[in-house]
Each structure stands twice: as C-alpha cells, then as structure tokens.
Amino acid sequence: MHALEVRNLQKTYRNGVVALKGVDLSVEEGDFFALLGPNGAGKSTLIGIVSSLVNASAGETRVFGTSVQKNRSQAMAEIGLVPQEVNFNQFEKPFDIVVNQAGYYGVPRKIARERAEYYLKKLSLWDPAFRMSRSLSGGMKRRLLIARAMVHEPRLLILDEPTAGVDIEIRRSMWKFIKEINEAGTTVILTTHYLEEAENLCRNIAIIDQGRIVENTSVKALLGKL
Numbered sequence: 001m002h003a004l005e006v007r008n009l010q011k012t013y014r015n016g017v018v019a020l021k022g023v024d025l026s027v028e029e030g031d032f033f034a035l036l037g038p039n040g041a042g043k044s045t046l047i048g049i050v051s052s053l054v055n056a057s058a059g060e061t062r063v064f065g066t067s068v069q070k071n072r073s074q075a076m077a078e079i080g081l082v083p084q085e086v087n088f089n090q091f092e093k094p095f096d097i098v099v100n101q102a103g104y105y106g107v108p109r110k111i112a113r114e115r116a117e118y119y120l121k122k123l124s125l126w127d128p129a130f131r132m133s134r135s136l137s138g139g140m141k142r143r144l145l146i147a148r149a150m151v152h153e154p155r156l157l158i159l160d161e162p163t164a165g166v167d168i169e170i171r172r173s174m175w176k177f178i179k180e181i182n183e184a185g186t187t188v189i190l191t192t193h194y195l196e197e198a199e200n201l202c203r204n205i206a207i208i209d210q211g212r213i214v215e216n217t218s219v220k221a222l223l224g225k226l
C-alpha cells in the first residue's frame with residue numbers, strides 16, 4: 001500500500017505561474033521521505049494539493065488509496081499537516097489548541113484530552129500546556145504544530161520546511177521528535193531545501209526543480225553519486 005501516490009499532477013495558478021508540470025511520485029507506507037528543492041520549486045504547492053488546501057489543475061493524488069480530489073474529508077483524516085508558518089491562535093493555550101484540533105476530526109472529547117496530554121508530553125510541552133501559547137519559545141511553537149498535527153493520529157505526517165529559520169539546537173530536537181514519530185509507524189514526508197536535513201533523517205528522496213521531479217531515489221544512492 002502506498003501512503004501517497006501522485007500522478008501527472010499539474011498546477012497553474014490564476015496569475016499564470018505554472019508551479020507543477022506533471023509530477024509523478026509514490027511514497028511507501030512507513031517511509032521517511034524528503035521532498036528537496038530550492039525556493040519556488042513547487043514544494044508547498046505539492047504539499048498544498050496533497051492536503052487539499054490547493055486545487056490541482058490536472059492529475060490525481062491518492063493518500064492510502066483514497067483520492068484527495070474525489071473524497072476530500074476521508075483523505076484529510078489520514079493526513080497531519082505541519083505548516084511552515086505558526087498559524088494557531090497565540091491567545092489560546094497549547095492544550096486547548098491540540099484538543100480543539102482533534103474536534104475538527106470528530107475525535108471524542110475525552111480521547112482528545114488524553115491524546116493531547118500524550119503528545120504534549122512527548123514533545124516536551126506539558127510544562128507550558130496551560131500557559132498562553134504566545135509566551136512559548138520559537139522551538140516550542142514549532143513542536144506545538146507537530147502535536148496539533150498528530151492528535152487525530154494520521155497515518156501520514158507532512159511537514160513543510162519544519163526547521164526553516166530555526167537554530168541548530170531546536171532543529172536537532174525537532175529531528176529527534178520527527179524520527180520517533182516515524183519509528184512508531186507514521187509515514188513522514190518533509191519538504192526542505194537543506195540536503196543535510198534530507199540526508200540526516202530520510203530514507204528516500206525526490207528532488208523537485210521548476211515544477212518537475214528531477215531525481216527520485218534513496219538517500220544512500222544519492223550520496224553515493226555526489
């Protein structure tokens with residue numbers, strides 16, 4: 001079973017920018033997969049289509065066999081998305097942010113609270129769980145995005161440049177958490193423009209440039225070539 005299958009995916013924005021020019025990609029269940037490419041390559045567009053925040057111009061996307069285009073809510077239930085920008089309400093408490101997110105996916109309140117505690121503890125956020133999130137450090141806010149994305153226990157976790165602009169200490173601690181999530185069985189896809197990040201963490205890699213996949217291989221094989 002593929003966690004993700006993308007076939008001939010194309011995206012032309014309203015302003016005429018062609019962001020994806022026929023992308024084919026598959027990610028195996030359990031994989032730790034990197035989508036590597038420079039700014040403007042089409043990474044966020046691809047992630048946006050997979051998580052159904054952006055409409056494709058053509059092509060098909062399947063998440064664990066479910067078509068994102070035909071069966072949006074079922075596909076979304078399989079996905080946890082960690083966006084590039086901190087986009088939660090900073091006047092809410094971490095615990096409430098995570099519990100409320102579970103509510104969007106129909107997780108019963110009692111289970112949502114148990115899971116919020118579990119993931120906040122796992123991400124070293126239990127201490128500030130009932131403080132205003134505005135007071136969290138940058139690294140804590142990033143980890144809160146991960147806890148929020150995991151609370152409905154998606155089988156696929158997608159992180160859009162999770163460590164962009166964070167210092168090396170925070171980056172290392174985030175890598176550790178993401179690795180643990182993958183080892184617990186969740187398929188992980190992250191976008192990055194750091195080769196270092198892809199090679200340290202990931203098993204397989206696709207390189208995207210100007211809306212096309214230019215390489216799709218294992219990280220081991222890629223490093224052998226360089």
Ligand code: ADP
Nearest residue numbers: 013015017019038039040041042043044045046
């Ligand atoms: P990446 O995430 O790799 O930096 P993006 O998917 O954000 O790449 O962008 C791919 C291309 O699409 C770029 O040329 C970008 O300027 C353009 N683009 C992205 N979002 C939009 C949008 N909402 N409207 C128009 N063009 C966009």
Ligand code: ADP
Nearest residue numbers: 051076079080081082083087088101104148149
């Ligand atoms: P709205 O109610 O404003 O339309 P949504 O219900 O789409 O917002 O999303 C609520 C929150 O969940 C937002 O912060 C959004 O960024 C985030 N979100 C949206 N889709 C996902 C997803 N697939 N996984 C995790 N978080 C998501």
